[in-house]
Amino acid sequence: MSELPRTDCLWWYDTPPIELPQRVEPADKDVDFAIVGAGFTGLWTAIHLKTLLPNKKIIVLEAHRVGHGASGRNGGWLMGSCEGLSAFCNGTGLLPKDVITEFRDLVPNFVSSLKALAIDCDLKQGGGIFGAARYPAQGLRAETLLESLHQLGFDERDYRWLSREELTERVSVHNGQGGIYTPLIATLNPAKLLQGLVRAARDKGVAIYERSPATLEDTGILGTPSGNVNANNIIWATEAYSSNPPLKKRLLAVQSGIVCTEPLSHAQWNDIGFDQHEAFCDLSRASTYLQRTADDRLIVGARGAYAFNNRARDSFSASAHRTNKRIALGRALFPQLDKVTFTHSWEGSLGIGRTFTPHIVFDPQQRIATAGGYIGEGVGASYLFALTLAEGFAAVDSPRLSMPWVHRGNLASQLRRWEHEPLPWLGFNGAMSVFDVEEFMINKAIPGARAVSWLCDRLEGLIGH
Ligand SMILES: Cc1cc2nc3c(=O)[nH]c(=O)nc-3n(C[C@H](O)[C@H](O)[C@H](O)COP(=O)(O)OP(=O)(O)OC[C@H]3O[C@@H](n4cnc5c(N)ncnc54)[C@H](O)[C@@H]3O)c2cc1C
Numbered sequence: 180m181s182e183l184p185r186t187d188c189l190w191w192y193d194t195p196p197i198e199l200p201q202r203v204e205p206a207d208k209d210v211d212f213a214i215v216g217a218g219f220t221g222l223w224t225a226i227h228l229k230t231l232l233p234n235k236k237i238i239v240l241e242a243h244r245v246g247h248g249a250s251g252r253n254g255g256w257l258m259g260s261c262e263g264l265s266a267f268c269n270g271t272g273l274l275p276k277d278v279i280t281e282f283r284d285l286v287p288n289f290v291s292s293l294k295a296l297a298i299d300c301d302l303k304q305g306g307g308i309f310g311a312a313r314y315p316a317q318g319l320r321a322e323t324l325l326e327s328l329h330q331l332g333f334d335e336r337d338y339r340w341l342s343r344e345e346l347t348e349r350v351s352v353h354n355g356q357g358g359i360y361t362p363l364i365a366t367l368n369p370a371k372l373l374q375g376l377v378r379a380a381r382d383k384g385v386a387i388y389e390r391s392p393a394t395l396e397d398t399g400i401l402g403t404p405s406g407n408v409n410a411n412n413i414i415w416a417t418e419a420y421s422s423n424p425p426l427k428k429r430l431l432a433v434q435s436g437i438v439c440t441e442p443l444s445h446a447q448w449n450d451i452g453f454d455q456h457e458a459f460c461d462l463s464r465a466s467t468y469l470q471r472t473a474d475d476r477l478i479v480g481a482r483g484a485y486a487f488n489n490r491a492r493d494s495f496s497a498s499a500h501r502t503n504k505r506i507a508l509g510r511a512l513f514p515q516l517d518k519v520t521f522t523h524s525w526e527g528s529l530g531i532g533r534t535f536t537p538h539i540v541f542d543p544q545q546r547i548a549t550a551g552g553y554i555g556e557g558v559g560a561s562y563l564f565a566l567t568l569a570e571g572f573a574a575v576d577s578p579r580l581s582m583p584w585v586h587r588g589n590l591a592s593q594l595r596r597w598e599h600e601p602l603p604w605l606g607f608n609g610a611m612s613v614f615d616v617e618e619f620m621i622n623k624a625i626p627g628a629r630a631v632s633w634l635c636d637r638l639e640g641l642i643g644h
Pocket residue numbers: 215216217218219220221240241242243244245246247248249250251252253254255256257258391392393394416417418419420421422423434435436437468480526527528529530550551553554555556557558559560561
């Protein structure tokens with residue numbers, strides 16, 4: 180076994196965090212808006228709010244550092260989509276037209292916002308490929324997936340079939356059989372995006388405090404280590420990292436993780452493709468996500484486990500077992516990279532709501548709102564949901580406020596509670612084990628794999644990405 184890569188997140192290497200104050204200034208203890216959590220949701224909400232309501236006083240409170248959560252650790256797929264789409268269909272089984280329009284516009288709108296805010300985060304609009312690779316079962320999965328996307332109301336402009344030749348021309352993956360191409364995905368560097376958002380928010384007059392964990396007191400006041408904050412409105416943007424009220428037990432913190440290679444040579448890229456910096460995944464149950472970074476590394480992400488008692492991952496550490504599994508997956512997809520060194524490995528936690536759909540909740544009575552439950556597809560959705568939160572508070576007449584993921588009412592009643600342990604632990608990790616068995620049986624052509632696949636189809640619907 181070769182040496183393990185270092186446990187560290189690649190993104191922060193060339194992008195050291197910006198130093199921010201840690202004690203809330205007396206002048207910031209009485210504010211119009213307090214946003215809890217400085218990931219994409221919190222920072223985009225601050226920026227959109229300040230754009231719509233420039234005279235309002237806004238602060239962001241972050242328990243650790245900016246990007247401590249999933250926003251600082253993810254695979255950088257910016258998706259004009261979100262998880263759990265079928266739950267948002269109307270009676271005819273179609274997604275409402277406004278939803279489709281919103282997703283088609285997501286990447287272009289995101290790019291316009293980056294331009295307006297002068298943020299450079301290595302964004303590449305190379306589209307995304309869901310490739311059937313490695314073993315034949317993935318071919319059928321690709322066909323079924325395309326059919327279901329078209330049934331939801333997307334068309335050939337959004338998702339189209341890629342022949343075997345087209346696939347391997349773009350990405351020379353092992354045993355590529357064809358797949359789906361979509362222009363609705365771009366890739367970016369998450370740490371650079373976070374830094375850009377911090378700068379933009381501060382330029383607009385938002386105060387951001389790190390090492391400032393907030394607690395919600397019964398009085399509606401926010402407690403912080405440097406004193407109470409009295410906010411007219413509160414936005415809770417803590418996603419998987421929600422160990423305290425008001426979101427305690429409302430989101431399951433599930434791990435996903437990434438390994439990345441050393442920078443690859445021109446010849447190696449010629450061998451594997453990714454000329455347009457396409458986002459790529461295969462159609463296995465491992466929920467893979469790959470991208471070619473601006474400094475020419477290949478990152479390979481795949482889902483992880485769930486820690487008993489809903490513990491979100493604070494450190495970057497990934498077990499040797501899971502790291503080696505992700506490296507093996509990368510090599511199985513691209514045997515051309517057999518001798519390449521993997522330099523970094525890290526994990527983080529993504530949030531899953533009990534209904535397996537992302538949400539926005541406004542509680543006008545308590546003047547509190549939240550957005551999250553993105554199930555690993557939050558880079559684009561957080562931008563859209565943050566805009567919706569800001570439009571809601573600014574009382575803008577916007578179609579986004581009528582989207583099927585927007586709810587109104589008490590947070591606790593709108594967001595279902597997860598079951599007590601050990602049910603989540605058994606359910607999630609049990610499903611993961613069955614997926615591993617299926618992959619093993621398919622790879623070794625062991626009879627009975629079809630029956631296991633049938634079971635996996637049912638389980639996959641239950642645990643999301
Ligand atoms: C390894 C990995 C890969 C992923 N890859 C992709 C991808 O390629 N594409 C995609 O679309 N999505 C991806 N995701 C999901 C995506 O990163 C998340 O959906 C998104 O970043 C969530 O952003 P957020 O701001 O809502 O939450 P987070 O980024 O998790 O931020 C929550 C913040 O709240 C803070 N906090 C918690 N409690 C408190 C408190 N009491 N007081 C103050 N602060 C608090 C935390 O410290 C944290 O910084 C991935 C996730 C992981 C883990």
